[in-house]
Amino acid sequence: MAATKQQRPPADWSLETRGNVSATATGMLAVAAGAVAAHTFQVEPEWIALGALPAVLGSIVRSTRKAATTPALLFRMLRVIGAGGWATYAVATGPWDRYTLLALGIAGVSSGALAPLFETGPRATGHSRALVLRRTTRLAQDWEARILRVAKLAVRIEEVSYWDTGAGFTLYGVLPLGGATRAQLAAHSDSLAADARLPDGCTVEVTKGRHRGGFTLHVSTVNRLTEDIAWPEDLQMRPITEPKQLGEHRDSTPVLVNLRQACVIVTGQTGSGKTTTLNGLIWRGGMCPDSLVTIMDMNGGGLAHAWLRTWLEGVTDRPAIDWAAGDPEEGLALSQWLVDVCHDRKTTYAHLKIDADLTLQPVSADVPAIICVVDEGGEVLSPTTRDPVKAKIRDNLEEVQRIGRDVGVRLIIASLRATQDMVAANIVKQSTVRIGMFVQDEAELNYLFGWRLPYGLEDLHGPGTGFVQTLETPLRPWKAGNVKPSMIRRAAIHIANHRTDLDAAGVAVGGRVYAERLERMRARFTVETAVPAVPAGLPVPAGPDPRTAPAPQDGPRRLVVLRGGAADWPDPAEIAAAARAAGPSFAGRYNLEPDRQDPPLRAEQVQTLPAPAGDPLASLGNLQDLPPVLRLSLNAMDDADDVRMHSEDLAAALGLPKRELGLLLREIGVRPLSAPFERNGRPRRGYDIRDLHLAALRIREGLQDVPQAVAQWSA
Numbered sequence: 001m002a003a004t005k006q007q008r009p010p011a012d013w014s015l016e017t018r019g020n021v022s023a024t025a026t027g028m029l030a031v032a033a034g035a036v037a038a039h040t041f042q043v044e045p046e047w048i049a050l051g052a053l054p055a056v057l058g059s060i061v062r063s064t065r066k067a068a069t070t071p072a073l074l075f076r077m078l079r080v081i082g083a084g085g086w087a088t089y090a091v092a093t094g095p096w097d098r099y100t101l102l103a104l105g106i107a108g109v110s111s112g113a114l115a116p117l118f119e120t121g122p123r124a125t126g127h128s129r130a131l132v133l134r135r136t137t138r139l140a141q142d143w144e145a146r147i148l149r150v151a152k153l154a155v156r157i158e159e160v161s162y163w164d165t166g167a168g169f170t171l172y173g174v175l176p177l178g179g180a181t182r183a184q185l186a187a188h189s190d191s192l193a194a195d196a197r198l199p200d201g202c203t204v205e206v207t208k209g210r211h212r213g214g215f216t217l218h219v220s221t222v223n224r225l226t227e228d229i230a231w232p233e234d235l236q237m238r239p240i241t242e243p244k245q246l247g248e249h250r251d252s253t254p255v256l257v258n259l260r261q262a263c264v265i266v267t268g269q270t271g272s273g274k275t276t277t278l279n280g281l282i283w284r285g286g287m288c289p290d291s292l293v294t295i296m297d298m299n300g301g302g303l304a305h306a307w308l309r310t311w312l313e314g315v316t317d318r319p320a321i322d323w324a325a326g327d328p329e330e331g332l333a334l335s336q337w338l339v340d341v342c343h344d345r346k347t348t349y350a351h352l353k354i355d356a357d358l359t360l361q362p363v364s365a366d367v368p369a370i371i372c373v374v375d376e377g378g379e380v381l382s383p384t385t386r387d388p389v390k391a392k393i394r395d396n397l398e399e400v401q402r403i404g405r406d407v408g409v410r411l412i413i414a415s416l417r418a419t420q421d422m423v424a425a426n427i428v429k430q431s432t433v434r435i436g437m438f439v440q441d442e443a444e445l446n447y448l449f450g451w452r453l454p455y456g457l458e459d460l461h462g463p464g465t466g467f468v469q470t471l472e473t474p475l476r477p478w479k480a481g482n483v484k485p486s487m488i489r490r491a492a493i494h495i496a497n498h499r500t501d502l503d504a505a506g507v508a509v510g511g512r513v514y515a516e517r518l519e520r521m522r523a524r525f526t527v528e529t530a531v532p533a534v535p536a537g538l539p540v541p542a543g544p545d546p547r548t549a550p551a552p553q554d555g556p557r558r559l560v561v562l563r564g565g566a567a568d569w570p571d572p573a574e575i576a577a578a579a580r581a582a583g584p585s586f587a588g589r590y591n592l593e594p595d596r597q598d599p600p601l602r603a604e605q606v607q608t609l610p611a612p613a614g615d616p617l618a619s620l621g622n623l624q625d626l627p628p629v630l631r632l633s634l635n636a637m638d639d640a641d642d643v644r645m646h647s648e649d650l651a652a653a654l655g656l657p658k659r660e661l662g663l664l665l666r667e668i669g670v671r672p673l674s675a676p677f678e679r680n681g682r683p684r685r686g687y688d689i690r691d692l693h694l695a696a697l698r699i700r701e702g703l704q705d706v707p708q709a710v711a712q713w714s715a
Contacts, residue, residue: 024112035090052084167222231481244284267418268437273464301326316496335396345407369408437466646686
């Protein structure tokens with residue numbers, strides 16, 4: 001039997017490399033052969049060096065076309081530069097020197113050994129992630145098998161990217177053909193998390209992919225919501241049209257909201273982080289050169305206190321908050337003004353929208369946006385309320401929601417509960433940004449988000465965590481940045497010194513009600529002062545109107561005489577203004593002595609003090625019997641030959657800090673003027689000598705007690 005003759009495969013004499021070793025050997029031989037040929041034909045070394053430059057450029061182009069990583073590109077460049085440098089040296093000195101050949105061997109072997117460390121394939125693209133792995137990796141294969149096992153979908157994972165925080169990873173995949181949808185995959189998110197044995201609080205979130213047939217899976221392996229999210233204390237004024245960051249999602253991506261266009265609703269039980277979220281929204285709205293923030297809080301204005309404190313202490317000349325309402329009557333005035341501003345801007349500034357060729361009126365420092373933050377919204381937003389004032393406030397806010405977007409008037413509404421009896425359905429429907437903080441009743445979150453909550457309370461982690469949904473982003477868990485009181489103080493000072501003022505049209509619409517808001521705010525939010533009378537023209541609750549009695553004729557300023565210590569008295573000037581506005585019913589409307597059982601004093605118990613005329617010091621005579629701070633303040637104004645003096649200048653004349661001066665004068669009923677005035681080209685707030693004169697008369701008449709701290713103070 002003839003033996004079978006095996007035919008050997010033909011030899012392959014091509015120069016194509018078949019691995020890292022052959023590539024290294026081929027490269028070394030090519031460089032050596034080129035150097036020998038150039039030396040034989042006596043080519044000048046300079047030409048070899050110049051020839052290396054196109055080789056370097058070609059290496060860059062080839063690496064770029066192959067989407068090589070940056071380290072790989074640099075490695076290839078150095079390899080070409082090294083080869084060109086050796087060839088230039090070999091041509092100049094001769095290629096047969098043993099040390100020259102040894103250098104080539106060492107360089108070639110080193111290049112071949114290091115190549116696998118740099119040839120890592122295409123660089124990561126999209127989402128700025130730290131690492132991209134292809135579907136052949138074990139992680140991608142595991143999740144393909146898991147999705148097939150749990151959701152019965154044969155998906156293909158194309159990319160895996162790890163989060164910069166190390167708290168999880170994201171899978172980018174494609175659904176199988178045949179009509180599979182993301183909704184089918186999202187319905188099994190809890191099952192996938194359980195199958196992957198993720199820690200408690202970690203979830204699988206399904207979001208949009210790069211097309212309708214794609215999907216993105218955010219898999220958290222560390223519960224980021226358990227960590228404290230630091231608030232980015234940025235004190236730069238940025239336009240309101242820029243998205244504002246409030247906190248972070250589970251994967252550390254920022255939570256962004258557009259305050260120019262969106263109305264916001266925030267709900268959450270006591271201790272859930274709702275107030276922290278509101279402070280963050282106030283911060284972002286205030287840190288805009290083209291917006292003003294107002295606050296409406298029916299429970300005494302607690303939210304506004306931290307933002308007004310620097311103004312009340314005299315640290316700033318104006319408050320960070322343009323208008324703060326702490327009671328229903330003031331809230332009604334604020335809400336009505338917002339409605340009137342919306343209607344006025346639609347005609348007064350209609351040309352701005354046309355000139356800018358925009359669908360929304362542009363906002364600027366000249367015509368700023370207005371943001372109204374309504375805390376404890378359940379006090380006024382309940383559809384079942386029977387209080388006529390609160391019902392009117394609710395109607396006004398609903399109207400602002402409907403018509404305010406075009407003219408830059410937006411609402412941020414907060415409520416302790418998200419239920420039908422606490423927040424009207426219209427308020428929820430018109431809120432394009434919905435934030436539900438931690439609650440114990442999951443039904444409240446379903447009412448807020450439309451009964452389609454794909455998460456459970458187990459996805460949250462106590463105070464500061466919640467769910468957020470905007471027009472741009474789907475419903476996702478998040479955690480609010482922690483805004484501390486010390487941060488609020490610094491922000492309030494910065495906002496007060498840099499924010500804009502209301503446009504002239506808005507001031508005209510508000511009239512006296514807007515012009516006198518700062519006096520009412522100071523009285524409301526200062527502990528030792530009583531609430532002044534409501535300005536004439538404001539609506540009042542239904543029932544007998546105490547202002548129907550004829551008001552007294554204008555005359556000299558009057559002072560209401562009260563029993564008790566002077567420390568318990570409101571500012572006499574404010575009481576006098578309130579008495580003139582309210583008439584004989586004044587004492588019945590204000591409880592001026594809450595700790596006494598005596599019947600309230602009546603308006604008949606008013607004593608006339610002479611108003612200062614001409615030289616304010618002439619009628620005072622010897623000033624030695626007055627408290628030192630009052631005597632020196634009067635002398636300082638007399639020396640300056642002026643009836644008004646800025647707070648800084650007066651404090652400097654007395655040699656004490658401005659804040660200490662304000663506290664001492666306040667104890668004897670003297671306060672800075674509400675409006676700034678100009679001296680030496682500087683508009684600042686300060687004191688009027690007539691107020692000091694009246695304080696001196698009150699002390700001499702026995703109508704004003706002098707506290708011990710004021711009497712014992714010395715310069």
